[in-house]
Amino acid sequence: MADERQRMQLKLNESDDLSMLFGAHDKNIKLIEEHTSTIIRTRGEVLEIEGTEENAALVTGVIEALQELIRRGINISAPDIVSALKMAKSDRLAFFVDMYEEEIVKDRNGKPIRVKNAGQKQYVSSVKNHDVVFGIGPAGTGKTFLAVVLAIAALKKGQVQKIILTRPAVEAGENLGFLPGDLKEKVDPYLRPVYDALYQIFGTDHTNRLMERGVIEIAPLAYMRGRTLEDAFVILDEAQNTTIAQMKMFLTRLGYNSKMIVNGDTSQIDLPKGTMSGLVHAERTLQNIKQIGFVNFEASDVVRHPVVAEIIEAYEKASLRKDG
Structure with missing residues (x-):
């Protein structure tokens, strides 16, 4: 109903990096508008948010959280906007800024790598507190x-001496007995x-x-047989x-x-x-x-393009209808 729409105002500070907040060609603002059915206008140092009372309040909260990140020197981009919106919609926006407090490691260009959503935060916390962690959920999380x-x-901190990465070489033909010389090119893709x-x-x-x-x-799973993996992150x-x-x-x-992480997607x-999946059985x-x-991990934890989460959810619903 048109009469349900309201206008709320949010004061911006001169010191805020508005170009970072708005994004190139205002793409961040457009993303927020699209996900909340609101209209956001800039009037000098004031943002005017037009929408239902609930959506306008949600947008205000999201923009204030994003401003806080920018003030802390954190560069924001589309995935951060999407995470903030998802967390606001599930009443978890209070935890959004907290997610960015911990820097896991820096990449080769000195850029900090942090968690991107609540699912990832839970994953990192679980790895800290357990010897073996199973991460189960769709691709893209x-x-x-x-x-x-x-x-x-863990390697950089000296907590482990080596990293071992493995996967079952279903497509590569794990039982072919190919020589190690051929291994890299067969397993790489x-x-x-x-x-x-x-x-x-x-x-x-x-x-x-x-x-x-x-x-x-890096080796196929068959190469793990008969070994004991000490001082390793596997x-x-x-x-x-x-x-x-x-x-x-x-x-x-x-x-x-040693620590072990076991990742998989039981829908793939x-x-x-x-043949029963070892992952399903282990769970x-x-x-x-x-x-x-x-x-x-849920479809909502997908950190790719927002439409990917919707695609995954649509397939899950179709699969449930078929199974039903």
Whole structure:
């Protein structure tokens, strides 16, 4: 109803970096308008927000939270706006600024890497407090990237001596027995997100040097058999494609002073029909072990383009209708 729309005003400070707040060509403001059915106008040092009372109040809260980040010297971009809006809509905006307080590590250009949403914050906290953490949820939630970042942070602090990254080579034919010389080119395409994270923090040359020295090891899951992994940060990616036996084999490799992260998306299982996923089984079997943490990411935790979360939700609804 038109008469339900109200106008609220928000005073801006001269010292605020308004170009950062508004974004290039006002794209940040347009993003907020789009997600809240509001109209935002600039009148000198005042922002006028037109919308329902609830939406106008939500927008005011979001803009004030973003201003606080900018004052702290944090560069904001579209993913930060989307996170603020999501958290405001679920009454968690009070925690939004807190998310940015902790810097996990700096990338090779000195840019701080921080968590992007509540799901990621819970994930980081769980990794700190558990020896083994399962990150379960859709692609795009930053599970792989964050796991690698946390591993690098632990390596830099001297908490571990090496990083081991592995995945079940379902598509690469884990049982082909190919020679190690062929390994890199066969496994690389599936580990692209892992390499992207390593390159962003260490750069290509330094990453390759660390791999040559064995400080970073990337191998298919079959290569973990018979080993005990001590003083290591071990990441199993695409864990939904492990069998129960493979998952048990992997988890029992855990040695002293080591951490394990197991990431996967139970909606993307590529195992032969009738084979139970080791990830699904582990989630049901290991819930009561104190030193194992489970973090479930939602479609709302996706840090890609906002429409990606909507695509995931639409597919989930379609799948539920089919299963029903």
